[in-house]
Amino acid sequence: MKIDIILSGVGGQGILSIAAVIGQAALENKHYMKQSEVHGMSQRGGDVQANLRISDKPIFSDLIPLQQADLILSLEPMEALRYMPYVKEAGWIVTNETPFKNISNYPNEADIEDEIKKHKNHILINIDEIAKEVGSARTANMVLLGAALPFLSLPEEDIEDAISAIFEKKGEEIIKLNIKALRAGSEISRNILNK
Amino acid sequence: MQNLLLLGDEAIAQGAIDGGISGVYAYPGTPSTEITTYIQETTDKREIRSDWSVNEKTAMEAAMGLSYVGKRALVCMKHVGLNVAADAFINAAITGINGGIVVLVADDPSMHSSQNEQDSRFYGKFALIPILEPSNQQEAYDMAYTGFELSEKLGYPILMRITTRLAHSRSGIIRKPQKQQRPISLPTNRKQFILLPAIARQRYSALLAAQSEFEEQANNSLYNEYIDGVNKKMGIIACGLTFNYLMENFPNGCEYPIVKIGQYPLPRKKIERLIDECESILVIEDGYPLVEELLKGYTGKGIQVKGKLDGTLPRQGELNPNNVGQAFGFTLEKDITIPEVVKMRPPSLCKGCGHIDLYESLVKVLKDYPTARVFSDIGCYTLGALPPYTAIDTCLDMGASITMAKGAADGGLHPSVAVIGDSTFTHSGITGLIDCVNDNSNVTIIIVDNETTAMTGGQTSSGTGKLEAICQAVGVDENHIHVCEPLKKNIDYIVQLIKKEISYTGVSVIIPRRECIQTLKRKKK
Known part of the structure; x- marks a missing residue:
């Protein structure tokens, strides 16, 4: 078992919480893992990414080599494309379709979508909308994590346990909401895959 | 013991806590900040002193005071912070220490959040003290855990150098039993810390004499490993984190002999063996070509040394699995670039700031x-x-x-x-x-x-x-x-x-x- 994931988004969107949940679940499963994150200046609204590597054998590099990522998981569509040089030809792109526009020259949304569709294995989801349906826009990152579940080779219960552990301090309600978001995301991507 | 998921920075913090520090002194600076934050969040201030210092120089000096009374002190800063602390840092190598001191400096090759990519190993060499450079989170923990004892055994501060990639990458850590803090014990020689010229000359002379012991320690260090290989056409020296980038390119084992470096001064015996047995040397190091320059010398005569100076590896920016792979001629079949539609997204002031x-x-x-x-x-x-x-x-x-x-x-x-x-x-x-x-x-x-x-x-x-x-x-x-x-x-x-x-x-x-x-x-x- 070996999976290399690039998580991407814009500083402040919460990609590190996704990484933390997957990491916790991987460790519970006695897997090796390395997770390289971005801290510092970029967190002020710049592009941010995390490299997450999980394996049943020891992992050397903290960074994923070019063209070796199994999955790009992105909270923002243009940010998914930024890591195209890293994804395998047979790898997947799972991304939010809602843009985060904090630059004046943000490209045409249709052009971004076309570019994502050029990669055979992709799932585009309106994460923000589903998060709102679930009950809070702030669960967007857990919806996205849910959508990635079919690719993670980690038991869904363990991901849910990890959510409970990580959000423990925030109370039962927040945990329930996040798990609901996770399940909603998972259902949508499974429906797309089964088509 | 428990497998903790920690950032490199946090692993160092946990290692220092378990290694019996009585205080951490630091000024925030990416990528070193999370070390002190972790200590603040996980320990009681009455047990381990951990508030922020006004700058890196006051941090280094206060740590020297804690060391003076016999206790263990961790000092943390980013690479440019060491410029600020340099006066105290260099002279701390002349006075030596009482309680163990580890000066943790986090370099930032690629300048993710910095003004330059200066390589702190030069400061360690300049100060003539031992340097530790971990290759992964567990080594970072272990080095912080034992670093204070090494400092006390040798009588000098230890410089521990990491880079952004290790500082901000998470992995599982196995902890060791927590050591007791040291009681107050004042220096036996009251002149040790008075750098009047007459005393400083004696202290400098002692520091020079200690160099052979530092080298002997490095020769025997677990962090400096000679890993033999069948193909002697090339010998590889891989410093700190770069060992991982090397091995990422050889998932089934590397055919060339490797000296993995985690403690300086360089382990002379192991380096000499590599030079004797191999036809050429490749030096892989993040930051400046410190080891490469040493081996190559001014004339560049003698064994061929490849690395950053001859363009085998990029001179600027951090290393990664791909640019290290290129040093072996490994290239990708297809060149995939970022689609043109993608625009730069620089950081900006927060809304409402x-x-x-x-x-x-x-x-x-x-x-x-x-x-x-x-x-x-x-x-x-x-x-x-x-x-x-x-x-x-x-x-x-x-x-x-x-x-x-x-x-x-x-x-x-x-x-x-x-x-x-x-x-x-x-x-x-x-x-x-x-x-x-x-x-x-x-x-x-x-x-x-x-x-x-x-x-x-x-x-x-x-x-x-x-x-x-x-x-x-x-x-x-x-x-x-x-x-x-x-x-x-x-x-x-x-x-x-x-x-x-x-x-x-x-x-x-x-x-x-x-x-x-x-x-x-x-x-x-």
Whole structure:
């Protein structure tokens, strides 16, 4: 078992919480893992990414080599494309379709979508909308994590346990909401895959 | 024991806690900040002293005081912080230590959040002390855990060098049993710490004599491993984290002999064996080509040494699995680039940030003064260099805004404006302000006070609540110290205030004060 994931988004969107949940679940499963994150200046609204590597054998590099990522998981569509040089030809792109526009020259949304569709294995989801349906826009990152579940080779219960552990301090309600978001995301991507 | 998921920084913090430190001394700086934050969050302050220091020099000196009384101290900073602490750091190698000291310095090749990519190993070599350089999170933990004992055994501070990639990458860590803190025990030789020339000469002589022991330690260190290989056409020296990039390229084992380096000075016996057995040498090191230059020498004669100097590896930026692979001729079949539709997304000031209102005011003022220049400093407000503000003209080092504005004013520039943050002001701005006062320099100094050290994530700021008092105390005329609140509705007022102080010939200080929007949000949660 070996999976290399690039998580991407814009500083402040919460990609590190996704990484933390997957990491916790991987460790519970006695897997090796390395997770390289971005801290510092970029967190002020710049592009941010995390490299997450999980394996049943020891992992050397903290960074994923070019063209070796199994999955790009992105909270923002243009940010998914930024890591195209890293994804395998047979790898997947799972991304939010809602843009985060904090630059004046943000490209045409249709052009971004076309570019994502050029990669055979992709799932585009309106994460923000589903998060709102679930009950809070702030669960967007857990919806996205849910959508990635079919690719993670980690038991869904363990991901849910990890959510409970990580959000423990925030109370039962927040945990329930996040798990609901996770399940909603998972259902949508499974429906797309089964088509 | 428990498998903890920790950042490299946190692994070092946990290693130091378990290694029996009595205190950590640090000033925030990416990528080193999380070490001290972790200690603050996981230990009781009465057990381990952990508040932020005003700058890296006071941190290093206070750590020396803790060491003087026999206790173990960790000092943390980013690479450029060591420039600030250098006076104390270099001389600490002359005095030596009593309680163990590990000076943790986090370098930032690729300048993810920095002004340069200086390589702290040169400082270790300069100070003539041992250096530890972990290759992964577990080694980072282990080195921090045993580093204080190594320091005490040798009698000198230890420099531990990491880079951003390890600092900010998480992995599972196995802890070791926690060691007791050391009791107070004063130095037996009361002259040890008095660097009068006569004593300093003796101490320097002792430091020089200790070099062979440092080398012997490195020869026997578990962190300096000779890993034999069948193909002797090339021998590889891989320093710190780069060992992983090397092995990533050889998933089934590397055919070339490798010396994996984790402790300096270089393990001479192992390096000599590699040179004797192999036809050429490849040096892989993140940062500057320190080891490569040593082996190559000035003439470059002798065994062929490849690395950053001959272009086998890139001279600039951090190494990664791909550029290390290229040193072996491994290339990708297809070249895939970032699609053209993707635009740059640089960092920017947060929505609602007080710096925005200040810069909008300042830009309005400066329209009327085409010769004006704004000397700025290091912090979130450095982002004022970018559009739509393009409001600042310089950013050199911590504190240079005030002193550069002073020098420019000395040279006849008017208006000469400085923009500096509250934490940067206490870090290194106060001394420059005294220079301004003593010369009655014609400068307008704006201390943007968001009551925190914001860029590194909102650590406490040493000057909070004291800025006006500090300015007055160093001699700024109280009639020319103004506090205002940077809000949209106050922009006209701030514009007038800045104009008024620009027209005053002498030192003015304007303090726009409004809490950082990020720390405010966190408090509300």
